[in-house]
Amino acid sequence: MCQLMGMSANVPTDARFSFTGLVQRGGGTDIHRDGWGIVFYHGKGMQEFKDPDPGVDSEVAQLVKLHAIRSKTVISHIRHANVGDVNLENTHPFSRELWGQYWSFAHNGQLKDGAHLELPLGRYTPVGTTDSEHIFCWMLDQISRAFPFKPANPDMLWQGVASMADRLHNMGVSNFLLSDGQVLIAHCSNKLQWITRRAPFGEARLKDVAMTVDFAAETTPNDIVTVLATEPLTVGESWTAMEPGELIVFNEGEVCAHFKSLRRLL
Amino acid sequence: MCQLMGMSANVPTDARFSFTGLVQRGGGTDIHRDGWGIVFYHGKGMQEFKDPDPGVDSEVAQLVKLHAIRSKTVISHIRHANVGDVNLENTHPFSRELWGQYWSFAHNGQLKDGAHLELPLGRYTPVGTTDSEHIFCWMLDQISRAFPFKPANPDMLWQGVASMADRLHNMGVSNFLLSDGQVLIAHCSNKLQWITRRAPFGEARLKDVAMTVDFAAETTPNDIVTVLATEPLTVGESWTAMEPGELIVFNEGEVCAHFKSLRRLL
Numbered sequence: 001m002c003q004l005m006g007m008s009a010n011v012p013t014d015a016r017f018s019f020t021g022l023v024q025r026g027g028g029t030d031i032h033r034d035g036w037g038i039v040f041y042h043g044k045g046m047q048e049f050k051d052p053d054p055g056v057d058s059e060v061a062q063l064v065k066l067h068a069i070r071s072k073t074v075i076s077h078i079r080h081a082n083v084g085d086v087n088l089e090n091t092h093p094f095s096r097e098l099w100g101q102y103w104s105f106a107h108n109g110q111l112k113d114g115a116h117l118e119l120p121l122g123r124y125t126p127v128g129t130t131d132s133e134h135i136f137c138w139m140l141d142q143i144s145r146a147f148p149f150k151p152a153n154p155d156m157l158w159q160g161v162a163s164m165a166d167r168l169h170n171m172g173v174s175n176f177l178l179s180d181g182q183v184l185i186a187h188c189s190n191k192l193q194w195i196t197r198r199a200p201f202g203e204a205r206l207k208d209v210a211m212t213v214d215f216a217a218e219t220t221p222n223d224i225v226t227v228l229a230t231e232p233l234t235v236g237e238s239w240t241a242m243e244p245g246e247l248i249v250f251n252e253g254e255v256c257a258h259f260k261s262l263r264r265l266l
Numbered sequence: 267m268c269q270l271m272g273m274s275a276n277v278p279t280d281a282r283f284s285f286t287g288l289v290q291r292g293g294g295t296d297i298h299r300d301g302w303g304i305v306f307y308h309g310k311g312m313q314e315f316k317d318p319d320p321g322v323d324s325e326v327a328q329l330v331k332l333h334a335i336r337s338k339t340v341i342s343h344i345r346h347a348n349v350g351d352v353n354l355e356n357t358h359p360f361s362r363e364l365w366g367q368y369w370s371f372a373h374n375g376q377l378k379d380g381a382h383l384e385l386p387l388g389r390y391t392p393v394g395t396t397d398s399e400h401i402f403c404w405m406l407d408q409i410s411r412a413f414p415f416k417p418a419n420p421d422m423l424w425q426g427v428a429s430m431a432d433r434l435h436n437m438g439v440s441n442f443l444l445s446d447g448q449v450l451i452a453h454c455s456n457k458l459q460w461i462t463r464r465a466p467f468g469e470a471r472l473k474d475v476a477m478t479v480d481f482a483a484e485t486t487p488n489d490i491v492t493v494l495a496t497e498p499l500t501v502g503e504s505w506t507a508m509e510p511g512e513l514i515v516f517n518e519g520e521v522c523a524h525f526k527s528l529r530r531l532l
Contacts, residue, residue, distance in 0.1 A: 045354025
């Protein structure tokens with residue numbers, strides 16, 4: 001199993017604190033030694049850093065930890081490989097363009113053996129051999145078929161993503177983070193937690209590294225910053241565990257849509 | 267006008283020497299202050315570093331200069347903006363996936379005013395506002411229409427790219443580097459030079475920075491490394507200037523196909 005980290009904020013925010021905690025699990029405090037990646041959105045553009053080396057040893061991860069990259073939307077992943085070799089093309093997050101926007105996807109879980117092959121592909125083809133990239137290519141192709149152009153009202157789109165997430169949830173374990181650069185969509189199969197920080201800001205201490213941050217000194221009173229992670233990155237704060245089958249759409253740090261698993265409603 | 271740098275080699279090769287010379291032109295010895303980017307292929311995977319800040323000041327460029335990233339195929343670009351604002355989404359190289367391969371494109375030149383809008387788009391949509399990204403999306407869409415699947419014999423594909431390059435050459439200035447991760451395709455409208463280094467290797471000195479490298483100490487006798495650049499990066503070596511309308515396909519450091527402008531043959 002891999003670990004996910006995501007951020008959605010209403011102002012460009014430095015994600016180093018969370019990334020430092022996550023990357024420590026890449027071979028330091030945990031077993032996720034099979035590569036890591038992070039995507040930062042800046043307007044419509046995207047900056048991507050990836051390395052098939054363990055996060056804890058990686059020089060590129062070192063740069064990302066030292067360099068204050070401020071972004072409103074971030075997706076990160078550290079990998080413990082189950083399907084697919086350890087190499088760059090199998091390193092999350094995966095990215096593709098649709099409607100002139102870069103979409104990114106990171107995934108934690110595993111479908112039942114070979115089940116991803118039932119998901120038909122179209123205009124997007126996986127470059128690597130992970131089930132995760134196959135799932136992403138399938139989802140984006142389905143979206144592009146349902147919506148040849150970007151829908152003016154995104155509700156139907158999110159409903160469509162929730163319904164695909166539900167199908168995946170029925171095929172095995174599938175926690176994921178998906179972004180079009182504006183919203184951050186989080187789906188929980190069995191493990192995903194989140195926290196929204198807003199004024200009055202307090203202090204937080206990382207769980208995996210001796211590091212404390214005083215958010216009050218780093219933010220303005222209007223900042224709203226949501227962080228998601230497979231497991232809480234900090235101690236002394238109250239994270240919310242998502243329920244199995246739950247999907248939340250975050251925009252500018254706030255929940256803007258919320259779906260429960262259809263399976264649970266039946 | 268921007269500056270291009272590309273590398274094609276038969277073994278994973280450290281491109282820092284060439285990159286260091288190029289990046290110096292990003293606000294140091296030249297005016298290309300509007301961002302820079304570099305793509306390294308590793309097998310089917312791709313590592314991309316981009317920054318809308320001047321290369322000479324960029325912390326990310328500093329990392330790329332310090333960190334020995336070895337690759338067989340590299341494309342890099344420093345930008346002096348003419349069409350499109352200075353921001354991340356307008357920073358070259360641009361990338362898209364086709365046939366399960368990441369394609370990358372960097373461009374130097376300018377078509378006649380608004381001429382790129384005559385080039386119809388299809389499955390790929392520009393994220394930014396440069397004519398360069400529009401050209402790339404058009405080219406890849408044309409390729410995907412002509413070849414829904416990757417052709418077993420690439421000759422027809424390269425012929426198709428040469429014919430598109432010729433059309434662009436007739437619409438203005440269009441020097442470009444294009445790669446599918448395996449081959450590096452170089453087209454010259456007015457400015458592109460290349461050099462192939464092979465045994466016996468000698469020394470070279472950068473033009474833009476006080477830096478010398480003894481390639482004999484860095485290579486094995488079987489290495490073949492071709493470097494392309496808008497203008498020679500070194501002194502004391504003999505670079506070959508491409509002719510207007512010329513297109514060369516490099517594979518593993520060697521020329522594997524060569525096209526002259528149709529216009530010149532008429």
